[in-house]
Amino acid sequence: MTHPSHEAAVEVITAALDRGDLVTVAGLCTVDYSGRASSTLGPGERHVMLKPDGTAMVHTVEGRQPVNWQPPGCEHEVDLADGRLRIVSTRSTPEERLVVEFERLLQASAFGLADEEDLSLSGTHEDLKDRVLEDPGRIEPGFTPLATERETPAGAVDVYGEDADGRTVVLELKRSRAGPDGVGQLERYVDALRRDLHADAEVRGVLVAPSATDRARRLLAERGLEFVSLAPDTDDDA
Amino acid sequence: MTHPSHEAAVEVITAALDRGDLVTVAGLCTVDYSGRASSTLGPGERHVMLKPDGTAMVHTVEGRQPVNWQPPGCEHEVDLADGRLRIVSTRSTPEERLVVEFERLLQASAFGLADEEDLSLSGTHEDLKDRVLEDPGRIEPGFTPLATERETPAGAVDVYGEDADGRTVVLELKRSRAGPDGVGQLERYVDALRRDLHADAEVRGVLVAPSATDRARRLLAERGLEFVSLAPDTDDDA
DNA sequence: CGTGCCAGGTGCCGT
DNA sequence: ACGGCACTTGGCACG
Structure with a gap:
């Protein structure tokens, strides 16, 4: 009309x-x-x-x-x-x-729109997680995932696992370039786990993303945290 | 058609x-x-x-x-x-x-849509900042703002000032209920300023928002940071 | 329902 | 252009 x-x-x-x-x-x-x-x-x-x-x-x-x-x-x-x-x-x-x-x-x-179809999206946070779990060696040789979404007093950790030496490792995943906020999250989780698992427990924190900003990298260094470059699979058949 | x-x-x-x-x-x-x-x-x-x-x-x-x-x-x-x-x-x-x-x-x-008008919005982050600067006593008696958007190595601080005893105070403002991310920001700024202003400088960090989640309050307490409840003016004539 | 967090976030503004 | 951050963020999954 x-x-x-x-x-x-x-x-x-x-x-x-x-x-x-x-x-x-x-x-x-x-x-x-x-x-x-x-x-x-x-x-x-x-x-x-x-x-x-x-x-x-x-x-x-x-x-x-x-x-x-x-x-x-x-x-x-x-x-x-x-x-x-x-x-x-x-x-x-x-x-x-x-x-x-x-x-x-x-x-x-x-x-009156008829639509039964759902969007099929790839290249997400979830896809990045899958990629890590599929081949944990992409993080580092000997890394073993033990849980995802593991709860801590500071929130849920993306991936929780241990390295070749049995040290606890926390991964925070970002599907695209990571900024200071991601470092903040990672730090909170690491702190929380250090508290939870007694003082003598060594806990490593790793930010996993395709890339990170300078500020984010500086913050990581200051806090003794690490960075691994990894991007989600952009394949459509994920 | x-x-x-x-x-x-x-x-x-x-x-x-x-x-x-x-x-x-x-x-x-x-x-x-x-x-x-x-x-x-x-x-x-x-x-x-x-x-x-x-x-x-x-x-x-x-x-x-x-x-x-x-x-x-x-x-x-x-x-x-x-x-x-x-x-x-x-x-x-x-x-x-x-x-x-x-x-x-x-x-x-x-x-072909003709539209010259701009949206007039109130109740924003900016409005909250105005409210603080208008009457700094809303934060606490004797609080004096010295700068806004003050640059630190960790980013720009919303409001930078000092308290009645001359101690440096950093405000992080949130227009609505504050969560853990806001605490993370505040912490980064306070840390950065403590480094910048010599080790002996006392720096207080205050999260300013209408309210805060439990997790945010716990994080604040752990980090020795403070909270002040203040909402942006929702008046339309701001 | 609130809390927390990702998002192909978007938008704004700064260097 | 990249970076940092607010947004009536929206959306989802979980307690």
Whole structure:
């Protein structure tokens, strides 16, 4: 529907949402949001998408991110306010509210999209872990993984194992270039394990990633931690 | 255009992209991506948006995130492959390629959206910083900010100042509930400053956030760091 | 439901 | 361009 009346748009959109369709509306609108933060957006032409799962997105002509949005699980309400189409999308925990008020409508559409397929993605954190477990020698000769996601008071360790000399080794994996945050994680885990396994236990910490930033490398050196370069398998048949 | 032919769609979309319009296409398609990672997505009905800034997004009926996408700055190519509409969006650094091949078309649209307005957002990290600088007593009586974004070997400190006794104080600000990562940041900055300012310099580290998780509080205690509860002003006239 | 952490994170700003 | 970091981060898996 191009250039629909506000009344017709309310009708069509309400019916479409009831049906479980994906709805899009383009037009001149203002947007107000309040919740974890709050925002206002003056009049301008934008593209709004409402999903049957409760997602709402307001896209301008630029950017990968919507200028305003509401995450899945929201309730969409559509009504006529002062004769104009208004979309209100709300949720609780946290209490959040998104209001889009249209001044002029360019288009309204409804789509019943059938999609059974799941995305097959490779080159992830998980793929890197698999690569380590498949051939632990990639870390160093004699390295033996003993557990993954091993719990410590500081959080779960990616890979927990021991080296050729029986020393405890903690691996922190990053699928892409590692920064200071990764070193921080690794340090916390190593500290926690040193505490847990008595003072005399030697614990090595190894950051595993395709590469690391200078800052990350300096931090590793300062803390007596190590680095091993390894990238996740980008093969599609992983 | 509802149920356009593939030929017509290519024509219309090419013209629209040249014009600098925002383009949407809905239909049955497959999606392939390769770049930082790689993925495949079998046949299903989805909604594709192409922005004039080079953004591409493939949305299914669920989720705030597109199932596949390409960030701003990409080149969109549209052509007929085996008589079907094909969209190829590519970029370099990193080399990435997104291919959407349509089997059936439900709709194709082009929008010339005029939008001069900027989003006005409040309740951000910046707003929290302002609140601290406006009334430093909110941190503690006698606290005096001396600099923001002060550089250290470990990164830039949010707020750098001194307490009533002249001791150096480092603030790490979080707009919402703080976790272990925030403590890690704070610790790095405090360590770096202790090194920089001679060994005898006392440096206090304070995490400032509306709240903190248990783990974060425990980590703070272990490291001898402190916590002050403060939320950013959510007022819209900030 | 909160806590923690990965993400093809994205966006912003600095060197 | 790379680096560091905030984000209404979103998403997932787990207690």
